[in-house]
Amino acid sequence: MASSIEAARARVAEEVKVDLLAETQELDNEKFAAEISRSFISDTITAPTKDMYTYAVRASLGDDVYHEPCTKALEAHMAKLTGxxxxxxxxxxxxxxxxxxxAHLRQPPxxxxxxHRAHINRYEAGGTAFHSGAHLQCVIPANGHHLTVEDVRENVVLGSDIHSAPTEVIALENTLNGTIIPQEDVVAISEFARKEGIKMHLDGARIWHVAAETGTSxxxxxxxxxxxxxxxxxxxxAPIGSCLVGSKGFVTRARWLRKLFGGGMRQTGFMAASAAYALSHHFQLLPAVHQLTQRLEEGLKEIGAEITSSAETCMVFYDPSPVGVTYAEIAERASKLASPLKVGGSRLVVHIQTSPAAVEDFLIIVRELAEEKRKAGFVPSERKATPNGHITRDIYVRSGVSARA
Known part of the structure; x- marks a missing residue:
């Protein structure tokens, strides 16, 4: 009997075994890293470096629902860093x-x-309605670039009119589509919000770019x-993770909600260490990213494409139609290079692992296509003026590739 149970256990043990690593895994990873360097889809595709992994595997081994030393140290650093x-x-x-x-929203309505272009509105699967039962008051900036206190005053819901949902939180995003909100406008909105008892939240997913570009703490x-x-x-x-900062009471409530959402994690030390390595070694790379993005914009302007949102940080939006070229044609030509480029539609994203050669190869493609169109009889149109180079579209034009995050 005992021998049959042992045999059964051995069979189950064999069934649960799995090996995820290919025989060529190291070469595959090198190939993937090369592909990342030639992709303009998003900055979410960046891969951990060997040095980051080396640092991460030395991290502590605690359980974050109870106490994880490296994670606690990262959280303490982030609180101090952000004030x-x-x-x-x-x-x-x-x-x-x-x-x-x-955590901010307590009692509806x-x-x-x-x-209106905010990530919480377009790309979080309706989470604000699902999780909080809250209405989103989506505003189109009058200046085409960023919300101002005038936009807020015109659209905020105050008072006790029972037909409307009162505004309890103003959520800004900086950067938004790679553009920076001027700090004086942020301050003006905040002063208005505090006067009216409204909370202020920032989606600062790419706030690092603002700090790097402006030199503001x-x-x-x-x-x-x-x-x-x-x-x-x-x-x-870094490979994974974000940080939420605020008052002690706010974070205590958010931590409880994190558990409710299923986001309480266990051995997070290696994740926190990866984030710490990124803070220490990658933040200083961002100015070079911005310069490379500006090179993209300058090159596209020289060719005759329209810039619909300028390269303020890591993104530039463009329209190649003034030179007779389509996004689909660019994507197809890019995919056929000996070392292919991956592009979506109107949005080009540069990141810390983008190759300068990829930028030049992309510009060569657009230039060659524009020249081919000209020789075929296409007459370039005048570029439509956009106020201050601000984005005029609220949806990314795609060519079979998602361009959301």
């Missing part, structure tokens, strides 16, 4: 935003005011906000 009382590590920026809104940038979500896995290149 807030407390911080909490979470798996994703979407969870961080949704936890923040849920209530609403959250945001830019994180503490100063975030002082106007009650809560801020900050992502480690986009511009900074």
């Amino acid at each position: 807030k009382e407390a911080a909490m590590f979470v798996p994703s920026g979407t969870m961080s935003n949704q936890l923040a809104l849920r 209530y609403a959250v005011l945001c830019d 994180l503490k100063d940038l975030l002082e106007p906000f009650d809560s801020v979500s900050m992502c480690f896995s986009k511009g900074l290149g």
Whole structure:
């Protein structure tokens, strides 16, 4: 009997075994890293470096629901860095935003005011409605670039009119589509919000780019906000994670909600260590990213494409139709290079692992296509003027590739 049980256990043990690594895994990873360097789809595709992994595997082994030393140390650093009382590590920026809104919103009816292009509105699967039962008051900026206090005053819901959901939170995003909100406008909105008893939340997934570009401290940038979500896995290149910062009471409530959402994690030390490595070694790479993005914009302008949103940080939006070229033609030509480029539609994203050669190869493709169209008889049109180079579209034009995050 005992021998039959042992045999059965051995069979089950064989059934559960799995080997995820290919025989060529190391070569595959090198190939993937090369592909990342030639992709303009998003900065979420960055991969951990060997040095980051080396640092991460030395991390502590605690359980974050109870106590995880490296994670606690990261949270303490983030609180100090941002000038807030407390911080909490979470798996994703979407969870961080949704936890923040849920923690702020106590008793309906209530609403959250945001830019109509905001991530919480377009790319979080309706989470604000699902998790918080809140209405989103989506505003189109009058200047085409960023929300101002005038936009907020015109759209905020105050008072006790029972036909409307009162505004309880104003949620800004900085950067938004790679563009920077001027700090004086952030401060003006915050002063209005505090006067009216409205909470301020920032989706600061790419706030690192603002600090790197302007030289403004994180503490100063975030002082106007009650809560801020900050992502480690986009511009900074960590493999996973975001941080939510705010007051002690706010973070305590958000931590409880994190457990409710299923976001309480266990051995997070290696994740926190990866984020710490990114903060220490990758933040200083961002100015070079911005310069490379500006090179993209300059090259596209020289060719005759229309720039619909300027390269303020890591993104540039463009329209090649003035030279007779389509996004689909660019994507097809890019995919046929000996070392292919991956592009979507109107949005080009540069990241810390983007190759300068990839930028030049992309511009060569657009230039060659434009020249082919000209020789075929296409007459370039005048580029449509856009105010201050601000984005005129609220949806990314795609060519079979998603361009959301």
